[in-house]
Amino acid sequence: MIKTEYIIRSNEPIADGVYRMRLEGDTGAIKAPGQFIDISVPELFLRRPISVSDWDASGLTIIYKVVGAGTDKLSAMRPGAALPALSGLGNGFDMDKCARHTAVIGGGVGVPPMYGLAKRLLERGHEVTAMLGFNGTGDMMLVQEFEALGCRTLVSTADGSFGVRGFVTALLPMADFGSFCACGPEPMLRALEGAVGDKPGQISLEERMGCGFGACMGCTKQTKNGPKRVCKDGPVFDREVLIW
Amino acid sequence: MVDTSVSLAGVRLDNPVIPASGTFGFGYEFAEIYDINCLGSISIKGTTREPRFGNPTPRIAECASGLLNSVGLQNPGIDRVIAEELPKLRKCFKKPIIANISGFSLDEYVECCERMDKEEQVEILEVNISCPNVHGGGMSFGTCPESAAEVTRAVKAVTKKPVFIKLTPNVTDICAVARACEDAGADGISMINTLLGMRLDLRRRKPLLANVTGGLSGPAVFPVALRMVYQVYEAVSIPIIGMGGVSSAENVLEMMLAGASAVQIGAMNLVEPYACRDIAKQLPAVMEKYGITDLKSITGGAHNG
Structure with a gap:
């Protein structure tokens, strides 16, 4: 810091x-x-x-x-x-844990951090599939930027105005990836957790914070490894430790 | 050269600047960003007998010049505090430590104080009978003079270390509670804990905090804290650690003139991680500006006579 x-x-x-x-x-x-x-x-x-x-x-x-x-x-x-x-x-995504083919999965305002991740995974020689979910074309963002990076970019919209109609989980069967990284609203992450099978993954959580650097205990989540601060111990957690 | 040292019930501190409990963890994470030995002491995260997760989130809400928290005494429990957290702090902090103790029963306060009594670097016990965010303990002990005295007597019986009782401002007469603690043998008073408050979320038309209410702190409460320190200074003769919205070296001097022997800084740590270091650093120059050479001599200086 x-x-x-x-x-x-x-x-x-x-x-x-x-x-x-x-x-x-x-x-x-x-x-x-x-x-x-x-x-x-x-x-x-x-x-x-x-x-x-x-x-x-x-x-x-x-x-x-x-x-x-x-x-x-x-x-x-x-x-x-x-x-x-x-x-x-915060800790950020650990790219050493990412499989040769990794899906970067973002929903809404969870999409932006996935851009920097996709870019660096590509630089490291990973194959990257971006799966981006939005409500509709109104809140859609960064799709062209992801395409310009050179990664396969799949889009879902809840209202069907662009790409596949439905939630981002509808995109999961469209790529054969070895691991995933995800960021988005909690209902999306929960749905993802239920739909993604047993692939290893890292999930970035959002929580209302006080300080942002681990002092106030305002953003604590219970995990399988005990209480963790989203701001300091996270925001990225291995999916196995999260409790839904 | 000015002398910034102060004394708290016989414990000498190089300066009066102490991070307040619950805003500084167990200190060692702040040691990653600056040398925390520039602080007078540290009041560690409130410790209970059992590990506590605390309250559901959201636990934080904002207001003008301050924040509300409803953390609810999240801590790893006294076993791990003694076995893991204090040793980590000891490695990077060579000054006296204030152990902040909370409880849900008289037995719990007694057991935690008894165990902290054996920790060499802990030189002061700060007994929190004023947490507004937990049920069945915390503040309920601090809102009436009789139960405050009962906790004080019980913990004094098991420790030789100075005991400071941390008081809540959410009472009709804080002086009566302070006097009861003094009469029961307290060596000092820490004050104030947070003021009970709440905020609503207009979109959901519901409280912002999952726990509905929370404790208000930050510069917004400074005048309230200062007033209470001033009043309690006149009511008791034991030393006071003043806190509540302190955000500058000037505020430190105000608190001390009102009656504090040392000062804790809480909410400011959460928005400005270097707050305590900067205030300690600025203190000598601000003392000189106001013609103060010996800081401890100004305690209570605002009172008549």
Whole structure:
């Protein structure tokens, strides 16, 4: 974890209520896809944890949905503004555990961190199938970006307006993968857990956080290995340890 | 040169800055980001006899200048605290430790204090009779003078270490509770625990916290905490550890002038992981600014006479 200050380079809507923000600054503490930053938003007491979608030596990209006071203020911030943040939080996905052919499975705002993961898995020589689930074309995002990475990209929408009608689990039979990584809303993850068979997988959880770095015990989940903090021990957990 | 050292019931601290229980874990994870030996002491995560998962999530809600928590005393239980957590803290922290003890029965308080009494680096026991987030224990002991005195007497009987009783502000007369603790043999008072509060989620029209209510802390409560420390200083003659919304070196001085001998910092640790280090670092310059050379001499300085 480092404490740093990013400069906003761009902040634009890419889907209904969803913004992409590019930040310039120190990314040295980000070691794995699936980690997050904890942003200090003007006038609000608690920081806001947002997952890193992609990063390089000079900066990073976050993609967030406006769901409350913090993300609302964030969406109104302009390029050039400074954004104080804690960076490199959480464990991220362990790519050494990924099979030669790995499915990266994202639902809604769980899709962005899977982009950085897919990119790095491809760089390491893995075969990657992206399975992306949305409500409809309105909240659909990053599909072309995943395709541009060169991975097979499958899309489901609940309303059938694009790709396969149904939930992201409907895409599972369409690829013969050896392991998976997933991020998305809890009902999706639960459905996935029931539908994916016995393949090894890593699952990134979401929980309302206080501090974001393990101090307050605000985001604890019970697991088969005892209580774990989503912010510090996670957000990524091996599927075997999770209790549904 | 200014002297930042203070004394708590005979325990000397290099400075009055102490991370408050429940906002700093068992300290060693903060040692990964800075040398925690710059702190006066650490009040470790509240410990109970049995391991506790705590309350369901969401456990955190925000408000203007503060937050509500309903963590509910999550901790690994005293066996593991003594066997695993304290040794990890000992490796990176060479100062006196404050062990924060919670319980659901008199027996539990007694047993935990008896066991912490044997831990050499633990120099002060802070007995929490004020957690607002658990049922059948915690705050229920701290809301009436008689039961507060009963806990105090029971734990004093099993330890030679100074016992500070941590009080709740959710009472009609905190001075009466503080006096009862003093009369029962308490060596000091820690105050205040969080203020009971709640928030609603407008979309669901339901409480934001799964536990419905939670404890309010952060800069929002500082004036309330300061007022209570000021009042209790006049009611008792034992030392007070002041806490509640402290967020700067200036706040530390205010707390001490109101009557605190040392100060704990809680909510600020959760938004600013370096808060305690920075406040300890800024303290000498702020003391000089206000013409203070010996910090311990200002305790209670705001009172007449």
